Structures are given as C-alpha cells and as structure tokens.
Amino acid sequence: MMKRAFAVLAVALMALVFMGVIGDYVELQALRPLARHYVTEVPAQLGAPNVVTGILISWRGFDTLGEVAVLFMVAASIGLLLKKDSAGGAAAGGRDARPPAGEIVTTGAMVLLPLIFTFGAYVIVNGHLSAGGGFQGGAIVASGVMLMLVASPSATLNTALLGVIESAAGVLYVCLGVLGLVLAGGFLDPRFLPKGQFGAFISAGAIPLISALLGVKVGAELSVIIDRFRS
Amino acid sequence: MITGIPVSTILMITGFGLTLTGLWGMLTHRNIMRIIISFVLMGTGFNIVMVASGYVTGATAPIIDTALGLGEAGARAIDPVPSALVVTAIVIGFSVTAVMLAFAIRLYAAKKTLSIDAFTESKW
Numbered sequence: 001m002m003k004r005a006f007a008v009l010a011v012a013l014m015a016l017v018f019m020g021v022i023g024d025y026v027e028l029q030a031l032r033p034l035a036r037h038y039v040t041e042v043p044a045q046l047g048a049p050n051v052v053t054g055i056l057i058s059w060r061g062f063d064t065l066g067e068v069a070v071l072f073m074v075a076a077s078i079g080l081l082l083k084k085d086s087a088g089g090a091a092a093g094g095r096d097a098r099p100p101a102g103e104i105v106t107t108g109a110m111v112l113l114p115l116i117f118t119f120g121a122y123v124i125v126n127g128h129l130s131a132g133g134g135f136q137g138g139a140i141v142a143s144g145v146m147l148m149l150v151a152s153p154s155a156t157l158n159t160a161l162l163g164v165i166e167s168a169a170g171v172l173y174v175c176l177g178v179l180g181l182v183l184a185g186g187f188l189d190p191r192f193l194p195k196g197q198f199g200a201f202i203s204a205g206a207i208p209l210i211s212a213l214l215g216v217k218v219g220a221e222l223s224v225i226i227d228r229f230r231s
Numbered sequence: 232m233i234t235g236i237p238v239s240t241i242l243m244i245t246g247f248g249l250t251l252t253g254l255w256g257m258l259t260h261r262n263i264m265r266i267i268i269s270f271v272l273m274g275t276g277f278n279i280v281m282v283a284s285g286y287v288t289g290a291t292a293p294i295i296d297t298a299l300g301l302g303e304a305g306a307r308a309i310d311p312v313p314s315a316l317v318v319t320a321i322v323i324g325f326s327v328t329a330v331m332l333a334f335a336i337r338l339y340a341a342k343k344t345l346s347i348d349a350f351t352e353s354k355w
Binding site (some may be wrong): 003004006010011013017018021022025027028029030031032034035037038042043049050051052053056060062063067071072074077078081082130131133135136198199209225228229 | 237239240243244245250251254255258259266284285286287288292293294295296301306308310311312315316318319321322323326329330332333336347
C-alpha cells in the first residue's frame, strides 16, 4: 500500500510539472530564427522540397550516421544476448516444433508482401520530395519482412547476407560523406552532385542516394533484429 | 469540432497524459513486459509533446509542394527542428526497447518468470 502511495505521489508531482508546462505554453505565431533559416535554406541551397529530410541528411547527417551505428550496435548486442548457450538440443527442437501459419495469413502475405516492399521502396526514394525518407521506408520494409516470417515460420532469414548488405551500405554512406568533404563544404555535404530541377525525382544533389543507402541499411538492420528475436 | 483550445495544446495534453499513464504503469506493475510497454507509452507521449511544440498557428508541413509555395515557406511552415529530432528519438526508442526485450527474454530464461519480485538479488 505504501508503494502505491509513493507511485501516486510521483505521478501527481509529474502531473504538476506538466500542467505548469502546458499552462505556460503558447502556440508559436511565427517560426523561430533557426527554423526560418532551415525552411528557407533547405530548398534554396540543397534543392530538396522536404525540409525535414534535408535537415536530417545534411546538417544533422553526422548525427544520422551515429543513429545508424546505434542500430547496428543494438543488432549486435541482441545477437549476443539471445545467443543459444547450448547449441542444438532444445534450440533445434523449438524451431522444428513451430506450427505452420494459417491459410489466411499465408494467402494474405502473398498478396500484401509485394505491395509492402514496393511502398517501402517508394517511401525511401521519395524521401527528398514528400513525407518519408530512409528510416521510415526501412521500417516499412522491415515490417514486410516480419509479415514474411510470420507467414512462413519455418523459413530462415539469411542474416549473413543481410549483414554484408548492411555493412556495404554503411561503407558507401561514409564514402559519400567523405566525397562531400572533398568536393563540397564538409562531411556529408550533399551538394557535390548537381541540384537538378527543383521537385524532380533526380534532384537535390546526393540526398536521394544517401536516403536510399540509409533505407537499405535500416531495413537490413531491423530485419536482422526481428530475426534474432524469433530464434 | 470547435473547442477554443489550440490544436497543439490538445496534442500536448494527450502526450503528457500518455507519459503519466506510462509512468504510473512503470511504478505499479510487477510484470517486466508490462513495465516495458509502459516505458514505450511514456516515450511515445514525449514524442507527441515534442512534435506539438513545433506547431505554428495555421501552418502546414514543411514540404514545398502545391500546398506550400517556395516564397511563403518561411511564413506558413511549421518548425521542422522538433520533427527532425523526433525521428531520431523514435529510432533510439526502438533500439532501447529492443535491448529491453532481449534482457526480458534472458531474465525469463533464468527464472522462468517475468515478475520482478523474483529478481531480488539486484535489489538494493
């Protein structure tokens, strides 16, 4: 009972803090100077209509690289945590004993999988033009992989190949960053490729390339994480 | 719906409500899975609050297209910085959740239960 009272007290105090925040909050009437800078400079300098993708891939590109590294470390640490202590025995039995998926799931997956993967690819490569980008599209692709694994539980994912793809995408990403350092203003500066026509599919310098690499990398990493959890 | 409350304030109240629900769940539940779900709920609440704080009255998404011309972008776009930060926050939240779930699997393998009452050796 004492514990519950402390929980009530903690939640009430936090609620008090949050109420103070909401009470003092006034909706912005105009952009802050930094935001105004981004909103005007992303289309003008980078030629990318989607301001958020422009920020994520150029000004915050180093941070995005670190984020992908975090995802990689999570995949590796989950592999370490969920490693089978005793190879064979119970592990092999568990995989064989998995019951097959139902008719509806299997048929639904056959219909939906091409759509999901196509949509994921669309979101990845249109990241500079409309809402989307590497992370979002990669997550969609990984959700398709998850449906695939649910529909055929006995299937195995080639994690070695996914690891190679993921590493290659990471290396290419860093290479593009170094190209930006050599040919343009700094590390991960996408302006070393021509800006092209504003709003066209091939435009905005290296942003679509970086976005595609990011999508491949995130999709592969999330698929590996999903696969680690089911074994 | 005419309420008189700005839309970003409604979003903020929702976000803080989710956060408090998550905090309450983390403090009261004894099952590790429920604690993880509460943690995710709390993170989602904070993400909603962050996105809401970037809203500008009457503005639209910061994507230059037919709805938002190049010239009026500075006047009619929302603040893109919180949105960019929240993309990062979602990815890191996913990573933390994945590691927590992996630890939950390990703990279950060790004690065959998910109740934190069984793991008293790490209690101070």
